[in-house]
Amino acid sequence: MAKAELKSNTKTEIEDSSSLKGTLASVFFIGFFIIVLWVGVYFLYLDRF
Amino acid sequence: MHVHKYEKIWLIFGITTLIVFLSVVGVSAFYAGNQPPSCLTVIDPEKVDSTAPFNEPGLKKVEGKDWDYELVFVAQAFAYTPGDVEVPLGAKVKVIATSKDVIHGFEVAGTNINMMVEPGYISEHITTFDKTGEYLILCNEYCGAGHHMMMSKIKVVE
Numbered sequence: 001m002a003k004a005e006l007k008s009n010t011k012t013e014i015e016d017s018s019s020l021k022g023t024l025a026s027v028f029f030i031g032f033f034i035i036v037l038w039v040g041v042y043f044l045y046l047d048r049f
Numbered sequence: 050m051h052v053h054k055y056e057k058i059w060l061i062f063g064i065t066t067l068i069v070f071l072s073v074v075g076v077s078a079f080y081a082g083n084q085p086p087s088c089l090t091v092i093d094p095e096k097v098d099s100t101a102p103f104n105e106p107g108l109k110k111v112e113g114k115d116w117d118y119e120l121v122f123v124a125q126a127f128a129y130t131p132g133d134v135e136v137p138l139g140a141k142v143k144v145i146a147t148s149k150d151v152i153h154g155f156e157v158a159g160t161n162i163n164m165m166v167e168p169g170y171i172s173e174h175i176t177t178f179d180k181t182g183e184y185l186i187l188c189n190e191y192c193g194a195g196h197h198m199m200m201s202k203i204k205v206v207e
Contacts, residue, residue, distance in 0.1 A: 024055040031062060038070065048161050049176045 086164030086172040094168035097123060097149045106130045108142075115141070116175055120203075122146040122186075124153040124166045127195030129186060133202035136178050144174045154189030157203060165190060178205045 052060075077083045097103045106121045120142050123130045136142060146155050146166045153166045164172040188199040 020053060020055045024059065027059050028062070031059075031066065035066065042073070045161060048159065049179055 086174050087167060087170045088173070090171040090173070091169055092147055092171055094147070094149060097147060102145060103147060108134055108136060114143075116143045118142045120144045122155065122166075122201070123149060124155065124188070124199075125149040126151060126153075126193050127188070127199040129155075129199070129201035131201065133204065135204045135206050138181050138205055138207045139177065139179055141175070141177045144176070146172050151192050152190050153192050153199070154187065156187045156189045158185045158187055160184060163189070178203075181205045181207060 092100055092103070102109070102119060102121045103123050106123050109119050109121065110117065111119050118136070118140050120134065120136065122144065124146060125148065144155075144162060146164070147170065148166045148168045150168060152168070154164075155166045155172065156163045160176070162174050162176060164174055166172050182205055184203040184205065186201040186203060188196055192199065
């Protein structure tokens with residue numbers, strides 16, 4: 001009886017994760033979005049009596 | 050420990066932002082003197098009608114204080130006393146409110162005046178009415194069957 005082939009020939013792709021540029025850009029995007037919201041709400045508060 | 054340059058940038062940015070936001074709150078509280086509307090001033094809720102200033106609700110001119118007027122409101126299910134009031138434009142007013150029965154809300158729609166009115170406590174808010182118009186006061190704490198009809202009005206007039 002033939003043994004089931006266990007050896008897999010698919011090669012695991014290892015992504016190059018050394019560049020964090022995209023990560024930095026996306027966290028700054030969210031960071032500035034939060035700041036804009038915060039400042040907007042704060043000025044709304046200051047503008048009203 | 051190795052920390053990536055970008056991580057350092059982000060951490061500095063995040064911490065700086067946090068410090069700025071918290072400083073604004075701190076300056077507001079300790080320099081500008083902002084405090085919660087109900088700041089431990091107490092009253093006997095059963096004797097509201099005979100306790101000053103709630104024995105005469107409405108707008109009153111005061112002398113020798115940081116504000117020009119005191120606007121006294123009594124809240125009870127399901128109305129405010131006074132039912133509507135006129136305030137001169139530009140007046141610095143201390144709004145003082147309390148409740149005779151359950152917790153009510155006191156929200157002047159479209160303004161920063163928004164406080165809980167609790168039986169046994171006096172809620173206060175100091176503000177300058179610098180825009181003319183008619184402002185609706187609403188109860189925003191569910192107080193019973195007539196909650197949705199509980200309202201009053203402030204007219205800011207020249």
